[in-house]
Amino acid sequence: MPNAFTWQTLAGDAAAGPRAGRLSTPHGAVETPAFIPVGTRATVRGVLPETLRAVGVQIVLANTYHLMLRPGAEIVRDLGGLHAVMGWDGPILTDSGGYQVFSLANRRDVTDDGLTFRSHIDGAEVFLTPESATAVQNALGADVIMALDICPPYPCPREEVAEAVRRTLAWADRCRTVHERDDQVLWAIVQGGIEEDLRRRCAEELVAMDFPGYAVGGVSVGEGHENLCRVLDWTASLLPADKPRYLMGVGEPRDVIAAIERGVDLFDCVLPTRNGRNASAYTDQGMIRLRNEQFKSDARPIEPGCDCPTCVRFGRGTIRHFFQVGEMLGPILVSIHNLRFFTRLFGRLREAVRAGRFRSEAQAILDRYAGTD
């Protein structure tokens, strides 16, 4: 099949409002709006693939930066590619590595050619270009791969953001030129900080290059909810109605709702698993922290009525005990519950869009949910 990738808008406002859609890939379809759990080093930490399926996960993300360093893209390819390595036969997305170079690596040096940095693991010098980032992602073999971008920090001087946009645009074009697998799609990332004209220019020029999907990047770097909404107001409506839109690194329920309202389809975020590993569990009433003494004799599940494998079998007091003694099952159980919280939240929002009642459902969720920050 020359192209197993399709995007359909199933309901809602294809152009600029909440929409429900379906992204088809060679490894199956993703019903959107959808949440993408993060499996940085080819595993969603502590969670088996069958458990991901059981809690309704449709697609997972892995990090090019981490896998390029360990075990290396050639090893992943030799092992049968990322689907084989992750034990996951559903859709996979890899990011470009750009974000991690800026957030994790040492001694970065950026030129028009690419990024030179030192590995955060052993200090080894690595040179990453649009061409090599694409080649690495071709070797890893995810269904959706991302063009190498430059993610400026927040706050950031305007001239630096402008330079990042200039390079992000040039690099997206170079990635597109070398991308060679037709069983993968290459999406581009809109940068531009909180500068309206730069965001608009970046979106428009990437759209002119005709990528099959677009991400909004450079958010979740400290800009806050209001700025995120502004960035989406400037950007999302410029992205084609007939292509998927992906907001990178955003998962806080309030942000997700605001982004769906502005036409975003896909979201990845470490929050459910990172919070899970820290004993912080999502519930409809807000976050609970399971290390607290108050839970020591509490036999109730994290969220009464929840159908996840954690809540069906384990009480809060047990999970607290596992964290107190340092048992792996503590982080595992709360990660599983939090993933289910996210897939259920997205399921509710998806249903609401399909039924034409997104705003009332979103408001009901926000009224009940106390927030997590």
Place this chain on the structure above:
Amino acid sequence: MPNAFTWQTLAGDAAAGPRAGRLSTPHGAVETPAFIPVGTRATVRGVLPETLRAVGVQIVLANTYHLMLRPGAEIVRDLGGLHAVMGWDGPILTDSGGYQVFSLANRRDVTDDGLTFRSHIDGAEVFLTPESATAVQNALGADVIMALDICPPYPCPREEVAEAVRRTLAWADRCRTVHERDDQVLWAIVQGGIEEDLRRRCAEELVAMDFPGYAVGGVSVGEGHENLCRVLDWTASLLPADKPRYLMGVGEPRDVIAAIERGVDLFDCVLPTRNGRNASAYTDQGMIRLRNEQFKSDARPIEPGCDCPTCVRFGRGTIRHFFQVGEMLGPILVSIHNLRFFTRLFGRLREAVRAGRFRSEAQAILDRYAGTD
């Protein structure tokens, strides 16, 4: 039901040779010979209860010593008992705590009354008596609980072993007197080191007290395979043909086969999970160490043909990667495979006993299996 516990010999030599049986408990039946994975702190480390079921685990063990210290027996009782805490609705066995006091605790002091020791966690002084060990196990709520015993080290002066036997006998009688739940059975433990007359005397006197099941303890402390066989030769045939026999802390395949040959039904051992956490995987040809460089591009499962959730989805190179980067999934995946190796090994041996071909099957396993020590 006054007594949901029954023992049936289904095949083999009930008195002194290999036998297949069925132990029924209020939480279901255990087909024997059976392996009991160790869930020290109320969890088999990193493995969800549904995965234990999926790999054929029938019964699990938890440690009274650890649970008494954290979270405490009252907390476990308040949380609904050990079955609720472990999320496991099958049979559970708790040991008495005696072995751990000798292997883990500090500043032990033994009198006829009981054991005084300091917790290995915070140094708190704890006094454990036959009465309190039984009360703690009554509160924990396992199906099978064990009488408090004294486990001498190896080697050990004969007079110390004799004293341990004397106290173990007196304590078994006191445990029997105070044990109060008829939905639990209390089994006694035969001690006596490698002293034939002490082993025999301990077995005979415990049998005279008419416990519903018996364990052979004080092994796997460094005495070696030949001594283990001698201890079983002296002891097992003295234990009643119509009651279950449990060998504590033994799981090395060669030892298991020798013990089944001598009439043992149940075995607990940390080997599959402890080795799993260290990247050592059991195969029919012996142990493989998955951290080894040789596996880095090896896409084959740990054991080709194995039906476990690990081997069905993951290759050796992936598992090596998880260990190299410190991902939880490494220890989890090898623990799961090793548990399946053990349940399959026991299943083969059980079938062989039922079919009257135990010795040939055991020889076939030993011929193929290179050993792990």
